[in-house]
Amino acid sequence: MADSRGSHLSVVLDLSPSQWHLSAENPPTNPFPLSLSSFLSQLLTFLNAHIASKHENSLAVFGAFPRKSILLYASSNTPTSDDTMDANWFPPFRQVDFTVVRRITEELDSLEGASEDEAPTALVGALTKALCYVNRIMQPPAQAIAKPSDKVDLSTLPEPHILILSVSPDLATSYIPIMNAIFSAQKLKVMIDVCQIYGEDSVFLQQAAHLTGGSYILLERRDALLQYLIMCFLSPQSIRQTLSVPTQDRIDFRAACFCHKNIVDIGFICSVCLSIFCQPVPVCSTCRTKFPMKTLQRLNASRPASANVSNRPSPSPAQSRPAVTSTNGDTPRSHGLSELPSTSSINAHTRTASNGTKSS
Amino acid sequence: MSSSRAARPTSVPDTKPNSYKPHPLIPFLQARSQTVLTRLYQKPSACLSIFRLLAPLERQLVMNLLWLEAPINLSTMGSWVVPECKKEYTEAVANLGRLHIVPNSPVKLGLNSTFKTSFRQALTGGGTSGSFGIPAEPDEKRPSISIETLDSYALERWETILHYMVSSGSATKPSSGALFLLQRSGLMASYHGSQSQITSTGFQFLLHSPHDQLWDLLLQYLDMSDDRQMDLVDSLHFFFMLSTMELGKEYSTENLTTTQKTLLEDLRDYGLVWQRRPSSKRFSPTRLATTLTSSSPPLPTTTGVTSGPQEGFVVLETNYRLYAYTDNPLQTAVLNLFVSLKYRFPNLVVGSVTRDSVRKALLNGITADQIISYLTTHAHPQMRKNNPLIPVTVQDQIRLWELEKNRLKSRDGFLYNGFQAQGDYELVLTYAKQLDVVLWENAKKKAFFASLEGHQNIKGFIERRGQGGK
Numbered sequence: 001m002a003d004s005r006g007s008h009l010s011v012v013l014d015l016s017p018s019q020w021h022l023s024a025e026n027p028p029t030n031p032f033p034l035s036l037s038s039f040l041s042q043l044l045t046f047l048n049a050h051i052a053s054k055h056e057n058s059l060a061v062f063g064a065f066p067r068k069s070i071l072l073y074a075s076s077n078t079p080t081s082d083d084t085m086d087a088n089w090f091p092p093f094r095q096v097d098f099t100v101v102r103r104i105t106e107e108l109d110s111l112e113g114a115s116e117d118e119a120p121t122a123l124v125g126a127l128t129k130a131l132c133y134v135n136r137i138m139q140p141p142a143q144a145i146a147k148p149s150d151k152v153d154l155s156t157l158p159e160p161h162i163l164i165l166s167v168s169p170d171l172a173t174s175y176i177p178i179m180n181a182i183f184s185a186q187k188l189k190v191m192i193d194v195c196q197i198y199g200e201d202s203v204f205l206q207q208a209a210h211l212t213g214g215s216y217i218l219l220e221r222r223d224a225l226l227q228y229l230i231m232c233f234l235s236p237q238s239i240r241q242t243l244s245v246p247t248q249d250r251i252d253f254r255a256a257c258f259c260h261k262n263i264v265d266i267g268f269i270c271s272v273c274l275s276i277f278c279q280p281v282p283v284c285s286t287c288r289t290k291f292p293m294k295t296l297q298r299l300n301a302s303r304p305a306s307a308n309v310s311n312r313p314s315p316s317p318a319q320s321r322p323a324v325t326s327t328n329g330d331t332p333r334s335h336g337l338s339e340l341p342s343t344s345s346i347n348a349h350t351r352t353a354s355n356g357t358k359s360s
Numbered sequence: 361m362s363s364s365r366a367a368r369p370t371s372v373p374d375t376k377p378n379s380y381k382p383h384p385l386i387p388f389l390q391a392r393s394q395t396v397l398t399r400l401y402q403k404p405s406a407c408l409s410i411f412r413l414l415a416p417l418e419r420q421l422v423m424n425l426l427w428l429e430a431p432i433n434l435s436t437m438g439s440w441v442v443p444e445c446k447k448e449y450t451e452a453v454a455n456l457g458r459l460h461i462v463p464n465s466p467v468k469l470g471l472n473s474t475f476k477t478s479f480r481q482a483l484t485g486g487g488t489s490g491s492f493g494i495p496a497e498p499d500e501k502r503p504s505i506s507i508e509t510l511d512s513y514a515l516e517r518w519e520t521i522l523h524y525m526v527s528s529g530s531a532t533k534p535s536s537g538a539l540f541l542l543q544r545s546g547l548m549a550s551y552h553g554s555q556s557q558i559t560s561t562g563f564q565f566l567l568h569s570p571h572d573q574l575w576d577l578l579l580q581y582l583d584m585s586d587d588r589q590m591d592l593v594d595s596l597h598f599f600f601m602l603s604t605m606e607l608g609k610e611y612s613t614e615n616l617t618t619t620q621k622t623l624l625e626d627l628r629d630y631g632l633v634w635q636r637r638p639s640s641k642r643f644s645p646t647r648l649a650t651t652l653t654s655s656s657p658p659l660p661t662t663t664g665v666t667s668g669p670q671e672g673f674v675v676l677e678t679n680y681r682l683y684a685y686t687d688n689p690l691q692t693a694v695l696n697l698f699v700s701l702k703y704r705f706p707n708l709v710v711g712s713v714t715r716d717s718v719r720k721a722l723l724n725g726i727t728a729d730q731i732i733s734y735l736t737t738h739a740h741p742q743m744r745k746n747n748p749l750i751p752v753t754v755q756d757q758i759r760l761w762e763l764e765k766n767r768l769k770s771r772d773g774f775l776y777n778g779f780q781a782q783g784d785y786e787l788v789l790t791y792a793k794q795l796d797v798v799l800w801e802n803a804k805k806k807a808f809f810a811s812l813e814g815h816q817n818i819k820g821f822i823e824r825r826g827q828g829g830k
Contacts, residue, residue, distance in 0.1 A: 048483045049426075052408055053419050055654030087490035090408060090482060091606040097485070227427055231440075235420050242417055242445040 006056025007236035008137060008158040010130040011047070011165065013063045013072070014197075015104065016121040017111060019167040023198040023222070032222035034197065040101065042226040043165070047100070048093045049234060051075075058158060060133050061100055062126040065107055066119040069126035072103040074133065121168055124177040127192075131181060134160045134190050159236045161191040161214070166205055167198040172263055175256035178204045185212045193233045195219055203252045203263060213237075215245045259285060268299065279303075382455075383413040384575045388582070390458040392592075397460045399593045401475040404482035405491035409600035410459070411479065412653040418452045422461065422471065426479060431470025491597070493605045496612040496642040505644055507608045510634055514646035517631025518570070519690050525558050526566060526693035535629040545580035560725020566694050567726065567734045574648060577630070585619075594619040602632065603652035605645045613641050675740045676713070678751040684709045685740065697721050698731050713754060718761045728762035771799060774815050777807035784825075791821050 015036075024035035051057055061073040073096055138157055162185070185192055185208070193214040194205040201218050209216035215232050219225065232245045254263050257278035267276040273287040280299040283290050389397065389410070400406050411422060424437065441449045453469070456462040461475050471479075481487045498504075521534045525548060533539065539556070542548045547562035565573060578599065585592050598620045605611060613624065624643060627633045632649040635642070673691070675683040682699050686692060687707050695701065698721035701711035711717075721731060735750050743749055776792075779785035785806040792798050797814030801807075810818060 045483055049423055052411060052483060053416075053423075054412065055651065087492055087494045088404075088481075088487045089485040090405070090492055090604050091609075093483070093485060230423050230427065234423055236416075239416055239420050242442055242448055243420055243440050244442050245440075 006054050006058060006158045007050075008058045008060070008134065008160040009050050010060045010062065010133055010160070010162045011043075012123065012126045012130050012162065013043075013061065013104075014121055014123055014164070014166040014168050015063050015065050015108070016118065016168050017066070017108065018118050019198060023167060032220075034222040034225065039197070039225065040104070042229070044097045044100065045226055046229040046234070047096050048090075049230060051092050051096065052090075053234075056158070058137065059096065060130065061096075062130050062133075063104060063107065064121040064123040064126035066111065066121055069122040069129055070103070070107065071129060071133070073099045076137070120171050123164070123166060123168065123171075124174045124181060127162070127164065127181050128177070130162050131184055131188065131190065134162070135188060138188065159238065160188070161193060161236060163193045163195065163233050164205060164208070165195050165197055166202060167196075169199050170202050170204055170263070172256045172261040175204060175261065176258075178208060182208050182211050191237055195228065195233065197222065197225070201252065203254055206248060206251050207253060210248060210251045216248050216251075217246065266303075382415065384572070384579060385410075385413055386455075386459070388579055390455075394460050396593060398472070398474050400596055401461075401472065401478055403489055403491040403597050403600070404478045404487065405604045406597055406600040407475055407479040408482040409603050409653045410461075415452065415455070417448060418456055421452055421456065422479075425462070425469065425471045426476060426483075428470065431465070431468035434467055434469050437469050490615060491601060493601050493611040494615055496610040504608065504610050505634065505636075507647075510608065510644060510646045513634050514631040514648045517629070518574075518648065519688075521630065522566065522573075523690045523693060525562055526690065526697070537626050538629050541577060541580060541584070544584060545577065558724075563697060563721070563724045563726045564730060566697070567730045569737070571651075574652070581626070588622075590619045590622060591617070595623055598623050599652065602627075602645045602649040605650055607645065607647055607650045610642045610644050613643060672737075672739045672741060672743070674735055674738045675743055676735055676750060676754060678753050680713045680754055680757075682711050682713060684711075691738075694734075697724070698726065713758070715761055718758055719765065722762055722765050728758045731758055771811055773797075773799060773809055773811040774818075775807060775809050776818065777805065779806045782806065787825070788818065788822060792818055 020036045020039075023030070023039075024033050026033055047059060047061070050059055058075045059073065060071065060075070063070055063072045075092075075096075138160065182192070190212060191214045192208045192212040194202070194209045194216045196202050196205065196216075196218045198219075206216050208214070217228060217232055219228060221228075235243060235245065254265060255267060255276050256262060257264050257267055258275045259277050259279075259281070262278050264276070264278045267278060268280050269276055270284040270287065270289060272289045273284060275284055275286040277285075280296050280303075281291070282293070282296055389400075392400075400410075411419060414422065421437070424440075425432075438446075438449070453462060457464045461472055462469060463472055478489075481489070517534075520532055521538050521542070524532065524534050524539075525542065539548075542562075543550070543556060545561075546559055547565050548556045549559050550556035565576060568576070582592060582595060585595050594617050598616075613621065616624065624633060624635075625638070627649070628635055628638075628643075630648075632646060634644045634646055673685040674695075675685075677683075682695070684691065684695055685708055692701070692704075692709050695709065695711065698713070698717055699711040700714050700717040701709055703710045718728075718731070722728070732750060732755055739749055748755070776788065779788070782803075785803075785808075789798065789801060789808055792808065792810050792814060795810075795814045795817055797810040797818075798808055799811055800809040
């Protein structure tokens, strides 16, 4: 029966104090202010809705704070609360709400005396923890491992998905860890949904949602957060086959270079180890391959004057470039290196695409 | 032959959404009137429980509509639906309409306002309805009961009922209320004031999963509520309240209506609720009660084995031999329905599936499919390696035995023979054939068999001819 397995939801919360402060600012600079407290109350209702849907549904909430990420709540290891019960409240809801709010308040209070310039939030750390958690619950129970010959009955394992609620802009240094997280999510068959609640489009999180089959939304009407959450992110994969959710029609596929952590429109790729650079380099910093001087000069000559390095946070799809030029490889045997068109396998994650998936 | 074997469907479950079977309570609720349902939706816990029993797509639709202030156009929601799945979507909306959760309307889609208010309250908490159960004040003298004790209590109560059914009245009797319910639901019947006997529906009932069994009985109970002057809505509220309670906690009986207090006593008999003393002012729900609204509950009864693996205990070999690793009298008794048991050891029962044992089961009204599905669900983990799970020979043979039973049909009637002359025989036979009552004929033996309905006419015809001939 299609319904016999529960679904698991891991929520990753970006709790950067400064960004939330900006988000709560009043109009006119901010047409739809959303304070952390009203965000939390809507989020808790969403979490309750997830638990309400099925007895077997499980939930984990991770918080990304400046410099650290912690597990705020997990339905598998909640201590039995000794607080008094309430006749008007479904016990599991109460537990989630209290635990999450208490942990967040504790963490934010401990940040109080921190220095003025805030460290970026550990969003990737939280995402990685969420993936580890999913990996753990997707492992078959202990007895089955003892007898590896037994086939695991996949139908009893929960259907996992991860939701990232982000407010911070992209952090170019986290490009590689995010990419790694995406690859492991693909391997685990975990869908990553992203909701960028405040600020500009996030390049990396867009890719995360796209590559794992999830949904990415840049929230415009922040006052309708709950409705967005429920309609787009509540349903597990099996329901999305019937009741579709919005997907992106344009995805910013730009990558960050390994050398300066800039987001680049045109990159140069080492043909040996696929490292990305924002400018032609004589030696690959990752695998130490030496490139011939001739190609280097030719590539330098062919570079457009200004458009090679870009720090623009917001991509304009009109300027999308077809491809990444490959820094020629230089294994002694290869001669016709110079005109190597970037092969599809290489530039899969570096192309700026304008023809992304189109939802029905 | 080998190719057809290969094409046999494997045990991979069908994951298509349309394979979803609605919960037994849903049709029951759909048959209620709108006023009853609206009263039902006044309690947040009832809304939450009913919501959980809905199909996945219906749940998502309810959620989508829940926080909207005004109804939206049908086409707005329709545009979210994948075109190929339009049918499932329309069905889901119609289903919700029959439950009066989404009022039927040709243009707008919105939630019933009572349902909306209560369900919102359930999700956000608050209100004063107390529908999730009033917790009892902690008692210093008596610590609250452990979950293990609750489980074993529920198990013992539930198995007493089932065991009583299997043993056809010779085992320990459950309470009179439970007995009455068994009779009333047609699972057991007593003929001419004798010991009550299990019926064929009863046999089928035994092979269901515990969760289905529980709901079968509860629905019967609800059906009965009118006769007993119990308020249906009050009873349902109580069931839903139980299903949202926390296992291992104590709740107070204050604020319960009279109906609900009667209900409490009955449910105590079935093992859904535990009380220290019948007059106690507090009660604890057992796992049977708290998992009422989950679809595949980890009921303690599913694995009432004290030894052996938890998930399954039956090993069936191609030579029709069956080994059951169990010491549970109930499971042994259920197996005894269609297996001829040979030996019994402290933790093992050995028997074989024979023509006679299966025929006995078939005569009791159990079908071959039920036997096979019981064997499949209770198969030992060791068996799970096989594909198909149950040996094909045994499966086919059980089905053949069932067909064999259908081969013979019995009809009441009369045999006419001993005709003096071939002419007499043919004359009567032609007459009988005109009446269309002949079931069998043999010209050589000058005999035919006609059904009961034709007898008076044929008898009259023969007599008239006899007189005429004189």
